Amino acid sequence: MKEPTLAIPYFRPNTIYCGDCKEVMAKFPNECVDLIxxxxxFFSNKTYEVVWKDGYEKRAFEDRWKGGIENYVLWxxxxxxxxxxxxxxxxxxxxxxxxxxxxxxxxxMEQIFDESSFRSEIIWQRTSSHxxxxxxxxxxxxxxxxxxxxTFTWNRQYVPFSKEYVEKWYRNVDEKGRRYMxxxxxxxxxxxNLTYEYKGFRxxxxxxxxxxxxxxxxxxxxxxxxxxxxxGIIRRKVYLDTSKGQPLQNLWSDITPIHSQSKERLGYPTQxxxxxxxxxxxxxxxxxxxxxxxxxxxxxxxxxxxxxxRQWVGIDVSxxxxxxxxxxxxxxxxxxxxxxxxxxxxxxxxLPPFEFQNWVVQRxxxxxxxxxxxxxxIDGFTFEGHPIQVKQSDDIGRNVVDNFETAIRxxxxxxxxIVAFSFGKxxxxxxxxxxxxxxxxxxxxTVKELLGKQNPTDYGQSSDQHxx
Numbered sequence: 172m173k174e175p176t177l178a179i180p181y182f183r184p185n186t187i188y189c190g191d192c193k194e195v196m197a198k199f200p201n202e203c204v205d206l207i208x209x210x211x212x213f214f215s216n217k218t219y220e221v222v223w224k225d226g227y228e229k230r231a232f233e234d235r236w237k238g239g240i241e242n243y244v245l246w247x248x249x250x251x252x253x254x255x256x257x258x259x260x261x262x263x264x265x266x267x268x269x270x271x272x273x274x275x276x277x278x279x280m281e282q283i284f285d286e287s288s289f290r291s292e293i294i295w296q297r298t299s300s301h302x303x304x305x306x307x308x309x310x311x312x313x314x315x316x317x318x319x320x321x322t323f324t325w326n327r328q329y330v331p332f333s334k335e336y337v338e339k340w341y342r343n344v345d346e347k348g349r350r351y352m353x354x355x356x357x358x359x360x361x362x363x364n365l366t367y368e369y370k371g372f373r374x375x376x377x378x379x380x381x382x383x384x385x386x387x388x389x390x391x392x393x394x395x396x397x398x399x400x401x402x403g404i405i406r407r408k409v410y411l412d413t414s415k416g417q418p419l420q421n422l423w424s425d426i427t428p429i430h431s432q433s434k435e436r437l438g439y440p441t442q443x444x445x446x447x448x449x450x451x452x453x454x455x456x457x458x459x460x461x462x463x464x465x466x467x468x469x470x471x472x473x474x475x476x477x478x479x480x481r482q483w484v485g486i487d488v489s490x491x492x493x494x495x496x497x498x499x500x501x502x503x504x505x506x507x508x509x510x511x512x513x514x515x516x517x518x519x520x521x522l523p524p525f526e527f528q529n530w531v532v533q534r535x536x537x538x539x540x541x542x543x544x545x546x547x548x549i550d551g552f553t554f555e556g557h558p559i560q561v562k563q564s565d566d567i568g569r570n571v572v573d574n575f576e577t578a579i580r581x582x583x584x585x586x587x588x589i590v591a592f593s594f595g596k597x598x599x600x601x602x603x604x605x606x607x608x609x610x611x612x613x614x615x616x617t618v619k620e621l622l623g624k625q626n627p628t629d630y631g632q633s634s635d636q637h638x639x
Contacts (some may be wrong), residue, residue: 181510184461184482187473187500189493189511192465192486196253204484205324207254207264208451210443214243214272244275248283254465255283258319262475263290263455266315267443273313280317290316291622292639295447296424314451328454329416330425341411350411351397356380356402372397372405419450426450437495439469448475456481470496477503490522491529516592516618520563528557528561531590534621535559558582562591569597572613576605579613593617 181198183340189196245335256265264284268276273292281289293314301308332341341350358365362378369379369386379386389407418601426446429436435445448471452462458480464472467485469492476483485496490512500507513519519527532539532551537559539551560575572589577589588592589598594615605611 182484183508184484185505186484186508186510187467187470187493187496188484188486189488189490189509189513190486191488193250193253195486195511196250196257196465199249199253199257201256202259203257203461204463205259205262206456206462206481207258207262208267208448208462208464209251209254209264210267210441210464210468210472211247211250211466212440213269214240214275215269226362240272240275243272244279247276248279250465251279254463255319257463260320261323263316263318263323265293265451265455266317268313268315270309270311270313273315277315280315284317284319288317288319290318290509291421292316293421293423295426296422297428299562306365324455324456324457324460326454328419328450330419331416332411332414335390336417337411339475343408345408348612351408352411353406354409355404356407358395367406367459370397371401372403375404378603419454423447423450435471437469439492439495442469443471445471445475448472449479451477452479452481467496468492474503475498477505490526494529494533514622516622519618520592522563524563527563531561531618532559535590548574549582554588556585557584560587561591562589564591565593566595567591567593567615568595569601572598572601572605572615575613576601576609576611579611585610586614588614588616590616590618590621592619 177582182200203296251266258264264280266276266280271298277289277292293316295312295314296310297312298310301310303309337350340352341353342449345351357375357381358380360377362380364376365378365380365382367379367383369383370390379423381389386395394408394410396408398404398406426444429442430442433444436442450639452472452475456462456476456479459482461482461484462472462476463484463486463487464470467473467487470485473483473485473496485493487493487496493509493512497507497509513522513530519530522530528550529539535551535553537551537553540549547557548560550561553559558579560571560578562571567589574588575587579585598615602613602615603612
């Protein structure tokens with residue numbers, strides 16, 4: 172895959188990109204990131220309706236792949252190809268998925284990265300139980316871990332010892348109350364150069380594990396255990412409070428998912444806990460490395476990357492998600508670059524309906540209605556509580572305005588805003604009639620006006636001369 176022209180100026184660390192990650196990464200230079208964590212939509216044939224943070228934002232999160240697994244794998248291949256291209260030779264990639272497609276995605280990753288690049292399949296226990304009819308409960312996610320070459324960043328991670336392990340192996344306690352275990356100093360393999368005697372004690376058959384200088388240091392620290400018999404073997408104390416813990420294995424059952432009472436919860440259905448990303452980023456990157464999340468969602472990966480002193484790049488096709496990411500970073504006192512947000516009428520026409528609705532209501536500094544259906548034509552509310560209706564269409568007519576009047580009355584309000592790309596003559600006539608006869612003030616605001624206004628909530632004179 173050739174490096175695209177003019178790609179280098181486009182790529183900037185600590186940037187949020189709004190757009191399809193395939194198109195965004197196509198503009199990135201080769202080998203520009205150190206670690207990729209990808210959490211794409213799962214092949215689960217489910218449709219999620221997401222209510223963000225107490226109903227202030229709403230978007231459609233669709234997880235449905237028409238055409239079957241072959242289409243899904245092809246869709247993923249086009250994006251993983253770019254992930255491989257932008258990943259440095261010393262880099263790693265983690266692909267998060269579930270049981271529906273993990274076997275297909277592993278084959279795909281091995282085709283792109285090479286079979287020898289596969290390092291591990293991490294199993295994350297995301298819940299304690301799940302009631303799957305006529306089946307064993309599926310309570311795990313899968314994280315496929317690949318590297319690009321034999322030279323890659325690896326920082327071993329540890330987990331605390333279990334209580335049972337401590338009681339079994341660290342059962343000794345010294346005079347200061349410190350727990351320790353007795354550890355062997357005998358080498359498992361022949362060490363002819365380390366067969367010295369120490370304080371009258373003969374070396375083991377294969378020699379010691381450590382040199383004489385190291386042995387003296389261990390002794391000076393009071394960490395040697397001398398046997399009572401002269402033919403015994405010297406051992407050493409390994410203190411519990413100096414141990415890093417047990418090396419992390421590929422079964423992760425100690426990280427709880429985001430639940431309804433979690434402090435981290437943002438309302439995103441597939442939001443991952445910070446502890447999960449903390450573990451991955453610590454294991455496969457170093458300070459100031461660049462971490463890329465091409466399906467960034469609510470931005471957990473870039474938040475954790477920043478907290479750990481890494482640079483980061485987040486990509487998501489949803490403007491709502493990008494706004495959320497930007498807000499999360501600002502809470503960390505970071506002012507991120509944001510690129511690719513919709514800026515023109517053409518951009519806005521291409522947005523999915525709920526994304527368009529979110530953009531309009533956010534532009535009006537309002538809040539999105541928490542209800543998807545039976546909302547009486549109300550898609551949001553202004554800061555003052557006046558209803559907002561959003562239409563992603565042209566030539567809005569009288570009937571739309573008439574129905575919106577009814578919705579305004581039911582909310583016991585006398586003002587409202589309709590936003591669309593254009594309005595017909597009948598709409599303006601009905602707005603004038605409602606104002607004159609029913610004392611209901613409706614502002615018809617075009618997307619063009621909304622794009623051009625410095626303060627879209629200003630209900631003053633508009634270009635079409637229909638106002639409150």
